[in-house]
Amino acid sequence: MGMRVGLGPVFAFESLIAARRWQVYGLRSLYVSLLLVGLMLTWGPSDQTISDLEQAARIGRILLLTVIAVQLGVVLLAAPAATAGAVCVDKARGTLLHAFATDLTAREIILGKLGARLGPVMGLLACGLPVLALGSFLGGIDLVAAFGAELVTLGVAVVCCSVALLASVWARKPHQALLLAYTIVGAWAGVVPTAIFVFGTGLPASLGHMTLFLTNPIVAAFAPEFSTPINPIGLLQQGAFLAGSLLVSILLIGLASRTLRPAVLAQANRPQKRERTATPARLVDYIPGPPLDANPILWREWHRKRPSLWTGRFWTAYAIASILASLYVIGWYYAWWGDGLIRSGIHLVAARINAWQVAIGLLLLSVSAASALGEERDRGSLDVIMTTTLTSREIVWGKWWGTFAMVPRLAILPIWVTAGASMITGSGLGLLFMIGLILAYAAAITSVGLALATWVPRLGRVIGISVMGYILVAAGWPLLVMLLPRLPYFQGIPFNDQPNWQGLLLASPFYGIHAMTDWAARWSFGGDYSAGWGYGPAAISEATWPLIWIVVYSGFALILATATWKSFDRCMGRIPESRQEESANPWRDGLPRIRPAGPTGR
Numbered sequence: 342m343g344m345r346v347g348l349g350p351v352f353a354f355e356s357l358i359a360a361r362r363w364q365v366y367g368l369r370s371l372y373v374s375l376l377l378v379g380l381m382l383t384w385g386p387s388d389q390t391i392s393d394l395e396q397a398a399r400i401g402r403i404l405l406l407t408v409i410a411v412q413l414g415v416v417l418l419a420a421p422a423a424t425a426g427a428v429c430v431d432k433a434r435g436t437l438l439h440a441f442a443t444d445l446t447a448r449e450i451i452l453g454k455l456g457a458r459l460g461p462v463m464g465l466l467a468c469g470l471p472v473l474a475l476g477s478f479l480g481g482i483d484l485v486a487a488f489g490a491e492l493v494t495l496g497v498a499v500v501c502c503s504v505a506l507l508a509s510v511w512a513r514k515p516h517q518a519l520l521l522a523y524t525i526v527g528a529w530a531g532v533v534p535t536a537i538f539v540f541g542t543g544l545p546a547s548l549g550h551m552t553l554f555l556t557n558p559i560v561a562a563f564a565p566e567f568s569t570p571i572n573p574i575g576l577l578q579q580g581a582f583l584a585g586s587l588l589v590s591i592l593l594i595g596l597a598s599r600t601l602r603p604a605v606l607a608q609a610n611r612p613q614k615r616e617r618t619a620t621p622a623r624l625v626d627y628i629p630g631p632p633l634d635a636n637p638i639l640w641r642e643w644h645r646k647r648p649s650l651w652t653g654r655f656w657t658a659y660a661i662a663s664i665l666a667s668l669y670v671i672g673w674y675y676a677w678w679g680d681g682l683i684r685s686g687i688h689l690v691a692a693r694i695n696a697w698q699v700a701i702g703l704l705l706l707s708v709s710a711a712s713a714l715g716e717e718r719d720r721g722s723l724d725v726i727m728t729t730t731l732t733s734r735e736i737v738w739g740k741w742w743g744t745f746a747m748v749p750r751l752a753i754l755p756i757w758v759t760a761g762a763s764m765i766t767g768s769g770l771g772l773l774f775m776i777g778l779i780l781a782y783a784a785a786i787t788s789v790g791l792a793l794a795t796w797v798p799r800l801g802r803v804i805g806i807s808v809m810g811y812i813l814v815a816a817g818w819p820l821l822v823m824l825l826p827r828l829p830y831f832q833g834i835p836f837n838d839q840p841n842w843q844g845l846l847l848a849s850p851f852y853g854i855h856a857m858t859d860w861a862a863r864w865s866f867g868g869d870y871s872a873g874w875g876y877g878p879a880a881i882s883e884a885t886w887p888l889i890w891i892v893v894y895s896g897f898a899l900i901l902a903t904a905t906w907k908s909f910d911r912c913m914g915r916i917p918e919s920r921q922e923e924s925a926n927p928w929r930d931g932l933p934r935i936r937p938a939g940p941t942g943r
Contacts, residue, residue, distance in 0.1 A: 351453025376472040379407040404476040409490045418809045420501035424458040425519040426801025428509040447601040486565040489579035493562045496586030503593040516712040533557040642743025666694045667754045671761045688862040695755040696855035702751035710744045710790025711807035715800040737906040748783040762862035771861030774887040781894035782850045788901040819849045844886035
C-alpha cells in the first residue's frame, strides 16, 4: 500500500472521540472564564471611569500580560497531562498490539496521537483571542507583542506534547510518563526563574547571554518586557524560539517513531511484576511497616509502593540533590555565627530550598495519590479486591494511609534543616507550624487523589486533574494574590483596610513552607531583620493564619475522604454489605497499626 498523506486514520479516530467529550468544552469555558475574571480585576471597580488615554493604555497592558501568563501556564500544565497517557493506556489495554497488525506505520500512529492531543490545546488558546479583542478597545495592547506571545505559546505546546508522547512510549504506566514529562518540562521552564529566585541573579546584559535566556519559555513569552535600546528583543527572537521548538519536536517525534515498536513489544513480552533490586526498594524493606492482620489493603499498599528500578533512580537523584542542599544550609548555619547569618542571608536560602523540596515532594504525592486507586481500577485488579470480605471503608482508608505513608520520607529533610536552624535562632514555633502545614497539605492532596480516582473512571484524566489542581494552588494562587494588590480596585483601598495578603498566601504549599522556614531560620535580634514573618507588633495575628490553614486543609481532607468512602460502592458498582452498616466508628478500620519489620518487611 502506498504512503498515506496526512496524519492518518489514528488522528481521525481519536479526534472524533475527543470532539464528543464534554470535558474539552468545559475546559475551554473555564479558561475563558479565567481570562474574563482577569479582565474584570484589571478594570477595577464597576463605577470606575477612565480619565485619560494613558490610564486606559495602562489597564490594557496589564490585561495583555495577564492573558500571556494564564495561557502559558495552562499550556505548561495541560499539554503534558493530555498527552502522557496517549500510548500507555493503549499498551495497558492491548489495543496498540492490534494496531501493529495493520498496515499503519509507527510514524502514522505517533503523528495521529500527537495531532489529536495538540488540536484541543490549540483550540484552547484560540478561545483567548476574543478576550484580547475586547481588551484592545482600551489601547495599550501591543499587537506585535501579543502575536509574538502566541508564537511562543504555540512552540511550548508542541514541545510539551512531544515530550509527553515520547515519555508515554518509554514508560509503562501513565503516572510514570507524566512524572518524566513534568520533570523535563519543569526543568526546561524552571531553571532560569529558579536561578533568579534562589541566587538573586538578574537578566544578563549581553545579547549572547540574553539569547541563551530566551530558550526559556517564560522569558521568551515576556521578551518585549526585557527589551532595552542596547539589546532590543521582539518578534524576531520569538519567531526563532518557535522555529527551535519545532525542530526539537521533530527530533522527539522521530525518536518516538523509531522506538515505538521495540519498546511496546519488549514491554508486552516482559512480566508485569519483576524483581526489584534497586537500592531504594531495599532500604524501604528495613522501615517498620504495618502488619497483615490489621488492614490487608494497607499492608498491600506498603509493599506495592516500593519503588521499582525506573522510579527508584528518580527518587535517588531527588534524595541526593535534597541531601546536598540541606547539608549546604546546615553547614552555613554553623560556619557563620551571629551577625554573619544576617549578612549572608542564609535564612532565605534555607526557606527557598525547603519550599522547593516540599513542593516537588507534594507534586510526587499528588501523582501517587491519583494512581493508587486509579491504576487498579483501570487494569481490573480492584474488582478482585471488591469480591473479598473487605469493607469499602477498609479499602478506602487502606489506600489513604498507604499513600500518606510516604509523607514522613518527604518531610524528613526539610524538618531537619528547620530544626537545625531553629536550635541556633531560638525560633521553634515556625518549626511546629511547618510540620503541621506539611501534614495538612499532604492529607488534602491524598484525599483529592483518591476522590478523583473514585469519581472519574479514566486514569489519565485523574492524574492530569490532580497534578494540574496541585500546581494551580501551589504556583497559581501566589501569583494571583500578589497581583491583586497592584490592581486599580485594591490600590484605592486604605492600607489598614487591605486584606492580609501574607496570610492568604499560606494556602500555597510553596509559600507556606517558605514563610514558616524563614520564621524559624531568621536570626531574631533587632535591626531591620526583625520585621519578618512572626515578628513585630502583628506577630500574634500572623501566628493565627498557619493555624487557620492547618484546620482548613485538615477538615477538607477528612470531609473529602469520608465522601469518597460513602460514594465508593455506588461509583464502583458494588452492593453494600450489612457489615459496613453495622460499624459505628468510621475510623476503626482506617487507623494503621505499625510493627517493626525485618529485611523482607513482613
